[in-house]
Amino acid sequence: MNNKNVARLITFFAITCLFLASGAKAAMCAVPASDGDQSISGVVNTYYEGASSASAGSTTITVGASSGAINPLAAGDLVIIMQMQDAQFNSANSSAYGSGGTSGRGYTALNQTGRYEFARVDSVVGSSVTLSEGLTYSYTNANATLTRGQRRFQVIKVPQYNNVNISGTVTAAPWDGRKGGVVAIDVANTLNGAGGTIDVSGLGFRGGAHRRTGFAADATSRFFYVDTEANNNSGTNLRHSSKGEGIAGTPQYVFDGTLVIDTNGLSNADGYPGGDYGRGAPGNAGGGGNEWSNAGNDSGGGGGANVSNGGNGGAGWNLDPATQNVGGLGGASFPASLSSIVMGGGGGAGLANNSGQPHGGAGGGIIIIRANIVVGSLTLNAAGADGVQSTQNDGGGGAGAGGSVALTATSGLGSVTVDISGGQGGDAWPVDSSANGMHGPGGGGGGGYLIYSPGAGTPSVNLSAGAGGTTTTRNEPHGATSGVAGSQSSAAGRYPCVADIQVTKSDTLGDYQPGATRTYSIAVTNNGPGDVIGASVTDTVPVGLNIDAISCAPVSNCSSLTTTGQNIEATVDVGLGETVTISVDVTYSTAPEDY
Incomplete structure (x- = not known):
């Protein structure tokens, strides 16, 4: 082979040098792809x-x-x-x-x-x-x-x-008052929805639990909070129902969609300042149903909130919803952003003096996805749960609010469907048809929050608020109101763990001269968006060139430099805007047949 062809061979290898990024800025990325496929x-x-x-x-x-x-x-x-x-x-x-x-x-x-x-x-x-x-x-x-x-x-x-690949349904451990309620995954290359689902509906802040039916002669009117121990000192509050759980705290008794849970054991200690019962709505949680002056009972619980308010619970039995409604108030909106998101607030419990159990519905949880590319259809559900319906002559539970979803990707979000709708307020005695059969339905849950990367496609999203419940066969709202629809924002940025790396290899070997020593270099430049930690750079030296030595500058940026046969391997850290240079000393073979 002549000298001209040797130079071409070297140039060919100069443009096929392999670079594999295996890390990025520690605060944003740890060891991307470390869990494999x-x-x-x-x-x-x-x-x-x-x-x-x-x-x-x-x-x-x-x-x-x-x-x-x-x-x-x-x-x-x-x-x-x-x-x-x-x-x-x-x-x-x-x-x-x-x-x-x-x-x-x-x-x-x-x-x-x-x-x-x-x-x-x-x-x-x-x-x-x-x-x-x-x-x-x-x-x-x-x-x-x-x-x-x-x-x-x-x-x-x-x-x-x-x-x-999303195979079937991915979900979260439900929020238990200390942890859970969130699905979060990081995908360095491709997330294939494969028609699967990620579902955290009803796994967020829990609804208020209705404790017991009955009648209490000491009922008082229009309370925004009522203390457990001040009312019979028994852990029950017969004429005021429990508030939901939310960003401002957790009441003693909550409903997780299946069970009533005592979060404080046997202490009868209220979780909210003042008390866990009554119509006031703490934070984004719905207030509980309340009594009106020993007369009109069975008002509805308020709906939970996220980025938008929850709906109010309906008026009690035989009361004017315009002037005598003391149903639970809906939770208040939260100013969500890229750096601050919450689970949907739980709905307040409805009031019941007969045999109903009108618990509040739980809010939706949180889904956080960071992926380079998204392909295939993917459904993300973070809806709030419905308030519990009262089939007897009692009030209905307030609904949970929709949760929050944050999507970071470079492409493919147009194939993603998101449901962050609020739950529906619980109906109150829906089977009765009499004029005086109206009791308080639950308030609807507020809609949730979606934030996603601009330019990566637009997800299909259900932001709707939950409707307030109704009462009697005439479907009367009786003062119950719907929540407010959620919102979405395209501002989540790009996937941060795949850096824009430029790799160039110099061609300074010159023509073939048996026994001549030459040096060439590989420059690795990081154009961002973050630092790169533990990148692997490999290069193959053509047969006919013997590797004498390899070095790196700055020395502190290279954690390893090795050679195996004709292969060079280096592990380097490259800060944002930095260039790390690997130098390779080689000697031409003295045997022309090597070429």
Whole structure:
């Protein structure tokens, strides 16, 4: 082979150098694709409750009990830290309840509610988790007090797939007051929906639980909150129903869609300041049904909220819905954004003095997907659950609000269908046809929140609010109202774990000269969007050239440099905007037959 052909051969190899990115900025990406190619269904995340508070800038978090997939945390894991509850509200027993205004709903401060961030685990020792970078936000774990509802955050282990197929239905462990309710996955290359579903409907904040039917002569009217112990000291509140669960705290008794759960054991300790019962709506949770002056009972529970308000519960039996409605108020809207999202608020329980069990519906959970490319149809369900209908002459439960969905991808979102609708308020005695048979239906749940990458396609989304329930065969609303529709935003950015890397290889070997020594270089430049950690660069040197030595600059950016036969392998870290140069010293063979 002549010298001209040798030069062409070298040029050919210069443009086919292989680059594999295996990491990006630690705060955003850990070790992308480390979980390989999989088909998934069921629960894929592991959830850890935050065991103690953590300050912004801290690199250590202490975790407690876990649920879900139960895969232990380890170095290189990607996690989400998310503040689930941290809002404060005015607990005045008046229309100032909630926001301090006149609506009887809402909050006075959100604090860190809904804040979340991705992080990389560096090490785990017992319950102590060390992160590779300091936290952006602070996170609080605290039990309820007389002035604050409980404050909870969780740490979620996020699988890091290379390619993944959604096989059947992926879901979450339900929110249990400390953890759960979220599906989060990271896909370095292709997420194939394959006609599958990710479903967290009704797995968010829980509804208020109706405790017992009956009649109490000491009932009082129009209370925005009522204390458990002040009413019979028995853990029951016969003329006021429980508020739902939400961003401002958790009442003692909640309904998860199947069971009534006592969150405080036998202590009869209210979870909300002032009390767990009555029509006031704390944060995004719905208020409970309330009595009107020992006369009109069975009003409906209020609907939960997300980015939009929940609907109000209907008036009690034999009352004017325009002037005598003391049904539960709907939860207040939350200002969702790219960096702050919440689960749907739980609906308040309806009031029942006969045999009904009109529990509130649970809100929808949260779905967070980061993928490079999405293909195939994929359905994401994060709808709120319906309030429980009362088939007897009792009120209906308020509905849960729709949850939140955050989608980050470069393409393919047009094949995704999202349901973040609010649940429907529970009907009240729908089988009665008499004029005086009207009881209080539940309020509808507010719609949820969707945020997705611009330019990656537009998902099909159901943002609708849940309708308020009705009563009697005439389908009368009797004061119950629908929630407010949710919203969507195209502002989620691109998938952050595939960096734009430029690799160039110099051709400085010159013509063939037996025994001549030459040096060529491979330059790896990172054009962003983040740092790259642990990238693998490989190159094959043509037969006829012997590898003498390899080096890297800056030296600190190269964790390994090896040769195997004619192959060169290097592992490098390349910061945003940096260039790492690998230099290769070679010698021409003295045997022309090598060419």
